[in-house]
Amino acid sequence: MTTALRTHELGKRYGRSRHWALKDCTLDLPTGRVVGLVGPNGAGKSTLLGLAAGMLVPTAGRIDVLGEAPSSGSEHLARVGFVSQDAPTYRGMSVADHLRLGAHLNPRWDDALVRERIDRLGIDPSRRTGSLSGGQRAQIALTMAIGKRPELLILDEPVAALDPLARREFMQDLMEAVAEQDLTVVLSSHLVSDLERACDYLVVLVDSQVRVAGDLEELLASHRRMTGARRPSDVGPAGHHVVTASHTDRQSTFVVRTGGPLVDPSWDATPLGLEDLVLAYLRGDASYERPRPTVEVVR
Amino acid sequence: MIEFHLDSRSGVSAYLQLVQQVRRALRLGLLSEGDQLPTVKDVARQLAINPNTVLKAYRDLERDGLVAPRPGVGTFVTRTLTDNTLAAHGPLRTDLQRWLSKARRAGLDDESIEALFMTTFRAASEEDIA
Amino acid sequence: MIWLTWRQLRLQAVPVAAAVALLLVALAVTGPSLVDAAEDGARSFLTGLSADTFKVTLYYAGIATAYALPLVVGAFWGAPMVARELEARTHRLVWSQSVTRTRWLAFKLLGAAAVTATVAGLLSWALTWWAGPIERAIAAGEGTGPFMVSRIEPALFGARGTVPVAYALLALAFGVLAGLVIRRTVAAMAVTLVLVVATQLLVVSMVRSQLAEPETITTPITEENLVGLMISGDADTIENVMQIQVDTAETGEWELSNLTLDADGERMRTLPAWVADCGGPPPGERAQAGAREACFERLADEGYEQQVTFHPTSSFWTLQWRESALLLVLALGLGGLCFWRIRGDAP
Structure with a gap:
């Protein structure tokens, strides 16, 4: 199995700041996936993606992207597409100029693909990107990133600034590109709903640290909300890893990562949706379990 | 399509x-x-x-x-599902209707019936998978 | 990358280049007539030219443009080059194409440097050619009216020869580095202007005169060569004479110092009050017969001499090359810093 992004105790501090924007981050993201990076604002998502895109230099630890140090040369740059937060474009330059820029600066540029996408988006290539809507600019940025035919596409909050329709169109385009090309995608969002359908791998980042990471189906299958009569202590159901615990005078509710079959009949176990799963990790202070190297690649 | x-x-x-x-x-x-x-x-x-x-x-x-x-x-x-099951629908529906009236007589309201059905259904499916 | 470099530079480059081109056309049109006029009547050449308002204006406009060009290049080409990308965050777009940052910067820097060197080079060459006849006349001691300053003197030196090119390139490097460090276009422009002006002042006041060995002439002070003296106190009660200035036979030179030495060869900070007589009577008073002559005799008797240090007009190109080389080395160093700096965080 190949690795799209591998980090080892990766840490980042900006300038002389004592605050770690990202701390002790160890991840192993497989290729062929759409990886969703979720967390509240300021959790370190942009820092992690910036490090992966080679825009930032690590303060501690190691990071490998497609088996090499980030942006370690033009050939490696050609394999990784990156769209930064707010999808910056040259506002004074036309769409056609941007495409020309892409064609000039990328050896693997797929002009036919790009023209077709722009056509379908219905954007007049002679327009300056400054006069386009936020959604259209995001589409241009995505088109440029896809047009260079990368193996890995890194998108930092690509839809955060878009209205619902533009969001939908962006995700449609992205999913089509994933279907068409042999593409691994890592995208971040502070909204779980953006990622729900698109992602098949999840990383939850809270307070500069990774809380949980793994195959989405596996995570959904292994997490349960368990309700039962009030228990005397915070000790959850035996054999299960407690993510969150809450108690009323009568009832105890645990969100657990199951360690085995749920047999205790005194507990009522229900599955969790993605949103609830993520929320549990955002709220809980459970320590992060290192990724286990048993992830099946679907492709 | x-x-x-x-x-x-x-x-x-x-x-x-x-x-x-x-x-x-x-x-x-x-x-x-x-x-x-x-x-x-x-x-x-x-x-x-x-x-x-x-x-x-x-x-x-x-x-x-x-x-x-x-x-x-x-x-x-490569295969359709129309033939065999449609015929079974009628009797099953009658059974279910009978069960529903039984549940009502036992004092269950719609919500309780639905909850009972869903938990049983889920438990049964999980057993099947296991 | 060449296309992108040009695409982004042209907006700033075209107006500047156009302005310079306009000046070049004016110079090209009027230049030949200057050569002819200088050949026809060397003596009356500058006097005649002084009356030609257009050419006088052109002469000063050329000087002003040559001094302004490094400022414009530094502030409008250099400072925004990276700062605007960082401000609009487009650096993240362009640095995630399949071109390394180092290569990107190399193209942008070299591209801008090539345009800068071309524009500044053409301008300076044209100015040096156009003003050639005027400057030869000034060097020959014919200076008059608006045409008094020799090209080796600070006021003109930076607007002639190769130095303007070197300043423009240095300003470009200052601008790019300021943009990279400050990350704000307007602030980087302001800092660039300050740095360029400060460098120019520093070079003129402290560095340039050291770049070649100046010549020294020691001469007795005579009625013929005395051009002025500075007196402290008022006309009635002269306390002492602060300074004497003499003229040497040299023409078109850059005078560094004009000092009075006593019989022991020591520099005189002040001179006795009687030296004031050498300057003749104060305005509105009648001269005492023989007082001036007596003063010069006494100066000679007591062993006073005047020492003049200067760079002769023949040192012009030596100074030009050396100063240009120094500035270019500095520019290269700053360019190197840009490459070092761009490898850091790009938030």
Whole structure:
């Protein structure tokens, strides 16, 4: 199995700041996936993606992207597409100029693909990107990133600034590109709903640290909300890893990562949706379990 | 050709919804042998959904012998579900109606009936899987 | 990359280049007539030219443009080059194409440097050619009216020869580095202007005169060569004479110092009050017969001499080359810093 992004105790501090924007981050993201990076604002998502895109230099630890140090040369740059937060474009330059820029600066540029996408988006290539809507600019940025035919596409909050329709169109385009090309995608969002359908791998980042990471189906299958009569202590159901615990005078509710079959009949176990799963990790202070190297690649 | 829809509030995973929609279409006769399913790319685009999810749904249907991929062309229906089950629908429905009136007589309201049905159904499915 | 470099530079480069081109056309049109006029009547050449308002204006406009060009290049080409990308965050777009940052910067820097060197080079060459006849006349001691300053003197030196090119390139490097460090276009422009002006002042006041060995002439002070003296106190009660200035036979030179030495060869900070007589009577008073002559005799008797240090007009190109080389080395160093700096965080 190949690795799209591998980090080892990766840490980042900006300038002389004592605050770690990202701390002790160890991840192993497989290729062929759409990886969703979720967390509240300021959790370190942009820092992690910036490090992966080679825009930032690590303060501690190691990071490998497609088996090499980030942006370690033009050939490696050609394999990784990156769209930064707010999808910056040259506002004074036309769409056609941007495409020309892409064609000039990328050896693997797929002009036919790009023209077709722009056509379908219905954007007049002679327009300056400054006069386009936020959604259209995001589409241009995505088109440029896809047009260079990368193996890995890194998108930092690509839809955060878009209205619902533009969001939908962006995700449609992205999913089509994933279907068409042999593409691994890592995208971040502070909204779980953006990622729900698109992602098949999840990383939850809270307070500069990774809380949980793994195959989405596996995570959904292994997490349960368990309700039962009030228990005397915070000790959850035996054999299960407690993510969150809450108690009323009568009832105890645990969100657990199951360690085995749920047999205790005194507990009522229900599955969790993605949103609830993520929320549990955002709220809980459970320590992060290192990724286990048993992830099946679907492709 | 059929079109898929996803209900994000149903709590049913997207992949399962796709499988169910194909099965329903087969059962209702909307799809018959030789019909082509939408390509993975088209479904991914239309629903803004991960293509792996579509692939997984199609592979599930394939394992059940309902569809078969033709490399480079697409996925095609190989068997329909119309014949045998439709006949069984009537008696089952009568049974269920009988059970429902029994439940009402026992004092259960709609909500309790639904909760009872769902927990039993879920427990049964989990047992089946296990 | 060449296309992108040009695409982004042209907006700033075209107006500047156009302005310079306009000046070049004016110089090209009027230049030949200057050569002819200088050949026809060397003596009356500058006097005649002084009356030609257009050419006088052109002469000063050329000087002003040559001094302004490094400022414009530094502030409008250099400072925004990276700062504007960082401000608009487009650096993240362009640095995620399949071109390394180092290569990107190399193209942008070299591209801008090539345009800068071309524009500044053409301008300076044209000015040096156009003003050639005037400057030869000034060097020959014919200076008059608006045409008094020799090209080796600070006021003109930076507007002639190769130095303007070197300043423009240095300003470009200052601008790019300021933009990279400050990350704000307007602030980087302001800092660039300050740095360029400060460098020019520093070079003129402290560095340039050291770049070649100046010549020294020691001469007795005579009625013929005395050009002025500075007196402290008022006309009635002269306390002492602060300074004497003499003229040497040299023409078109850059005078560094004009000092009075006593018989022991020591520099005199002040001179006795009687030296004031050498300057003749104060305005409106009648001269005492023989007082001036007596003063010069006494100066000679007591062993006073005047020492003049200067760079002769022949040192012009030596100073030009050396100063240009120094500035270019500095520019290269700053360019190197840009490459070092761009490898850091790009938030």
